[in-house]
Amino acid sequence: MSQESDIAIDAAAPPADGSSQGGGPYTEAPVPSGQRAPSQDRGQRRVDSILDAAAALFAEQGVDAVSVNAIAQRAGSSVGSLYHFFPNKDAIVEALAARYCREMVDLNIALLRPEMVTAPLDAVLSGVVEGFMHYHTSNPAYDEVYQAALRTSGGHQSPVFQQVQQSIRATVDEYLSRRMPTMPSEERGYYAMTSVAAVHWLIAEATLRDPIERPGRMRHLKEMLVRYFEPAEREYGVVRVPAVS
Amino acid sequence: MSQESDIAIDAAAPPADGSSQGGGPYTEAPVPSGQRAPSQDRGQRRVDSILDAAAALFAEQGVDAVSVNAIAQRAGSSVGSLYHFFPNKDAIVEALAARYCREMVDLNIALLRPEMVTAPLDAVLSGVVEGFMHYHTSNPAYDEVYQAALRTSGGHQSPVFQQVQQSIRATVDEYLSRRMPTMPSEERGYYAMTSVAAVHWLIAEATLRDPIERPGRMRHLKEMLVRYFEPAEREYGVVRVPAVS
Amino acid sequence: MSQESDIAIDAAAPPADGSSQGGGPYTEAPVPSGQRAPSQDRGQRRVDSILDAAAALFAEQGVDAVSVNAIAQRAGSSVGSLYHFFPNKDAIVEALAARYCREMVDLNIALLRPEMVTAPLDAVLSGVVEGFMHYHTSNPAYDEVYQAALRTSGGHQSPVFQQVQQSIRATVDEYLSRRMPTMPSEERGYYAMTSVAAVHWLIAEATLRDPIERPGRMRHLKEMLVRYFEPAEREYGVVRVPAVS
Amino acid sequence: MSQESDIAIDAAAPPADGSSQGGGPYTEAPVPSGQRAPSQDRGQRRVDSILDAAAALFAEQGVDAVSVNAIAQRAGSSVGSLYHFFPNKDAIVEALAARYCREMVDLNIALLRPEMVTAPLDAVLSGVVEGFMHYHTSNPAYDEVYQAALRTSGGHQSPVFQQVQQSIRATVDEYLSRRMPTMPSEERGYYAMTSVAAVHWLIAEATLRDPIERPGRMRHLKEMLVRYFEPAEREYGVVRVPAVS
């Protein structure tokens, strides 16, 4: 787990073209040319089953406590086969992280889609909180992987989550720039990172605690966010017409 | 604003008096007779140096990546000696967690001491944020240990942090009950856990990121908390006279 | 006298056919399909070489003094490989015990085969003593393993040797029931366990002592056994016709 | 346990003179000169309590499984104190062995005292079997220590039990020489070692097995010994008058 993976994962940013050139065997870029499709499909299925197995085990036992053999076994595969797709254990964690990142980015884009610019603040934030809450509960390994990626990268800049943070922040930033065009850029950046962090971590914590508290926690999280943004909306004003994407 | 946090930080520092010279190593049983004080001091010093070494290594590499031998070596000790004081590696993590918990609780109590009940909201929250920020930067292993304790305990209820959560929440809850006596108890509970979680996690994240962002992040965290509590203060009112402890 | 023991000894040698090629390592599950025979042969060879190495070292140094690494090294293997076949050190001891037990039972059956029912007492006992003596000298670790198994099992009922004791006693018991059909069952049981114990332990001790004494010791062991059984033969009579198996 | 003890224990052979010179602190030679008696008594008491503790733990867990610390603790002492009396763990085992040897020899001498020369064979053997049986059940660690001593000494000649074997065999041999003066010396030696071994091991085994079988086993052991010696008595005759010691 400690050595650097020698494969750069570029999944958080959607590939510019549809060709699969340059991607490792574990990217999900669609295959336009038919010649190697079946083999790649089979490979993709294997990769997915390995990642699913890894996610399940990570959620149960934590990343460091799960052995590569255990992942292979749970995936109905063998170690050797697994090492055909991933150069080392870290790469599995990173690939999983990349998958989560992609999904997170997609989720974010979906929740903050252009027509939401004119939606009432509480509706937008409620959607965001519910959406991420749902994602977290559906992907219980998310936080384990997130933490592991932070740890692996020496604590500062995970090669994967770095991108997702950037990406999500950029999405939020852009959304805010459309909703409150007069807000200064730097200020907007802090609004983005503060709200993103609040949503991320309070939801992550809520999923660990007594589920009975969860609705109350979510209500207060929404409320906190609404109150956080309200003064900004009063100060900078909100657009009336949705921006044209 | 910040002079108050300085006061608070002093309270969080390990007390100079003998309050932590427990009976056996790693227990806190009171010392019945004074005869064995020197040996116990030596033991306590050893225990402390082990915990310090562990904390330093945990912060650098993460809990799971640090070997017991490495801790002993860094502590200027030997494995065998280490195992005199701790039955296994987990016990080291737990002891460190316990130390952090104690300090966290103390810090919290100091920051929310009775005379702060009538202080302006932003002063109180600023002190809290600065105080915890300072604690986090001074104890970079805090979060590693916290996470490890969560993982070890199967994710749900760490035997140590469970207490600190309880304790901190109770302290905040009590503070709020004095500041806004008419706020319903259940609501108060959610205010407490939401604000505690926000402070904890946003500060933890801020320490991992680019330090240049930190002041902006802290400013927004304070602002978010102020805005979160302001409506409650307007609704339930704030006492004018500090409660008698 | 001794030509019979030679016959018996051949029976105790590990069978040349595939009777011991069990399914998994160290289990004896039958092999459902033949497809994986080569790999299983390799595994069986490894298992055997590990057990041989263990036996040699146990005989030299005693079970507790031999490290798992030493066994692996002597077997020309590695620890990891060893742990592929045995879950822990005890399992090696037990597997060796099981091998010894199987061979002991086979030897016993061969020595007391049905046609020996009408053989002269001294011929039978001479064959038994010579046979077991030969087995002990060929397997110098036998007693170390036997003792270790007794120790491991808390002293009372080793899961492996328990069976061999039962089995050997039953074989002797059945032989006696055919040779002296009128002897009461309970009495027969004591004759069986006493003679089995005498053979076992006196031979075990003889192999530890000065080899020069050994022939004399064996002569006296046989004599003691003959004299032990003679009165019983006079009292209960001996059959004239061998039983049909 | 594996290095050679550098202290020779000479306890099996009664000291030629009563002075304690040359004995380690853990011999039991009586102290004639009064000057150091109290200190030596205290030391002797400590030594005894250590040996008692060791014996108890050895019987429970086996020699190799018992740590020196455990012995010290059970003896109400400390490791350091223990190491004042014994140079290493092996020395404890050997000292215990020496104690057992002395007692065994004494027991043997008592059971085969001169006036037993004319006693009926079955009475003598019954006494011997009962006596040793009683000794074994009263000293459950005996066999553990015996085996450990055999192992330690490379399997062939334990520095302690070697002597006791010699001594016991000599006692029996001498008894036989008085009971059957015309028996050839070499033959007598084999009678002695065979009967001693039979008594030793069959009783040792009987104490491990189901206690309900024990009376039957003892009855058959006596019977086997009686039948073993009877022909010799018929051949060589038995003296009528007890020898004068």
Added chain:
DNA sequence: CATGAATGAGTGTTCATTCAT
């Protein structure tokens, strides 16, 4: 591509022994 036996450095832990107090 697939397999899983093989590897061996590395881990947590124990324990006989020493030595400052």
Added chain:
DNA sequence: AATGAATGAACACTCATTCAT
């Protein structure tokens, strides 16, 4: 003498990774 903290070599065992089949 007595204590028990300190030591560190050694142990049983794990697991990421390789490679012959």
